[in-house]
Amino acid sequence: MDVYGLFIAAWIPVLKMLLVTGVGSFLATDFIALFTKEAGQHLNNVVYYVLNPSLVANNLSQTFTMERVTSTWFMPVNIILTFVVGSAFGWILNKITKAPPQLKPILLGCCASGNLGVMLLIVIPGTCHERGSPFGETAICHAHAMAYASLSMGINDLVFWSYVYNIVRISLGVRDPKMGDGIDSNTTSAPEEPMVEEGTKSIQGAKLDDSSLCIYLLQLRTAVIAVNGLLTPSTYGVIVGIAIGVISPFRKALIGESAPLRAVQGAVMLLGEGAVPLTTLIMGGNLLKGFRKAGMKVIYIVGVTAVRYVFLPLAGVAIVKGAIHFHILRKPDPLFQFVLLVQYALPPAMNMGVISQLLGIGESHCSIIFFWTYALTLVLFPLWSAIFMWLVS
Secondary structure (H helix, E strand, O other), X not given: OOHHHHHHHHHXXXXXXXXXXXXXXXXXXXXXXXXXXXXXXXXXXXXXXXXXXXXXXXXXXXXXXXXXXXXXXXXXXXXXXXXXXXXXXXXHHHHXXXXXXXXXXXXXXXXXXXXXXXXXXXXXXXHHOOOOOOOOOHHHHHHHHHHHHHHHHHHHHHHHHHHHHHHHHHHHOOOOHHHOOOOOOOOOOOOXXXXXXXXXXXXXXXXXXXXXXXXXXXHHXXXXXXXXXXXXXXXXXXXXXXXXXHOHHHXXXXXXXXXXXXXXXXXXXXXXXXXXXXXXXXXXXXXXXXXXXXXXXXXXXXXXXXXXXXXXXXXXHHHHHHHHHOOOXXXXXXXXXXXXXXXXXXXXXXXXXXXHHHHOOOHHXXXXXXXXXXXXXXXXXXXXXXXXXXXXX
């Protein structure tokens, strides 16, 4: 098939996504004012805690078996590589542009992290429905595409919050605000010695034991909070979805027209179906902030765009094709190979905006970068998608 036909097949799903994004931006304007700051926060919570994990769990439970789990082992490795290679390019960008200290972490994070969640959920399945798609029968392609995209979302959340969040935080020298009142890892002093009630007879050794126990419990609390921060609701959705798909009794009870608990699976599916449109509307509201902001040098926007849409996709082709050539990865089906390649050609993760708000730095810069990189998605992402489809077909 010619590249032009593949470009159209990749362009239509992106256009649909951006049209819905435009609706979200319109709803966030002062004229309509439906997406106020408080409304956006509430909707984000609903999507984050309910709709996304439901979508992920439903898609994976229906299509993932033990055989498919073992055949997709390279996806976590590939996602980690997108972050590592993107970080390297971000470091180079900071060196070339001599960005100010407060901007360097934002540029690094935007280069390192891609939108491996909602964009894949919209674009990859949408490509299956286009006439020029090289991925075979539409229904099967759509089911597998949703499963691959859901797996990508869960893994991405885990890597993002364990890697990108911490490199941005550490580079700023900021203590983790998500850790609450736990012990700061940079603090070596012990907590105050516990008070002893009047009349209690204790020896010095017992006091030391109590103090040591208190330190241990606080450290354990800190570790539990850290683990909970990494395991996002979408990650739990991946765990539950794969467990249902792989463990036969669970699968028979929940999946299929004759399953006794099929109503439960149906309810989860209904919840999950609302995730994509609502997330896209919210993304549109967030992008409007970048349109209203000004005062950022063009070199930074051009630099992030070049990393996300030129250097990373080229690196992705070399990594994926190299893994197949050297038999690290047995040649996968075209759709899975396409997903691996697309993971290198995405705009920055919208979660970078969450990090900027959480750490209190660079929020306006993130908004500007988001606006321009997502605006350019309409042309640059379909172009790379067409090239990738040509490579795998």
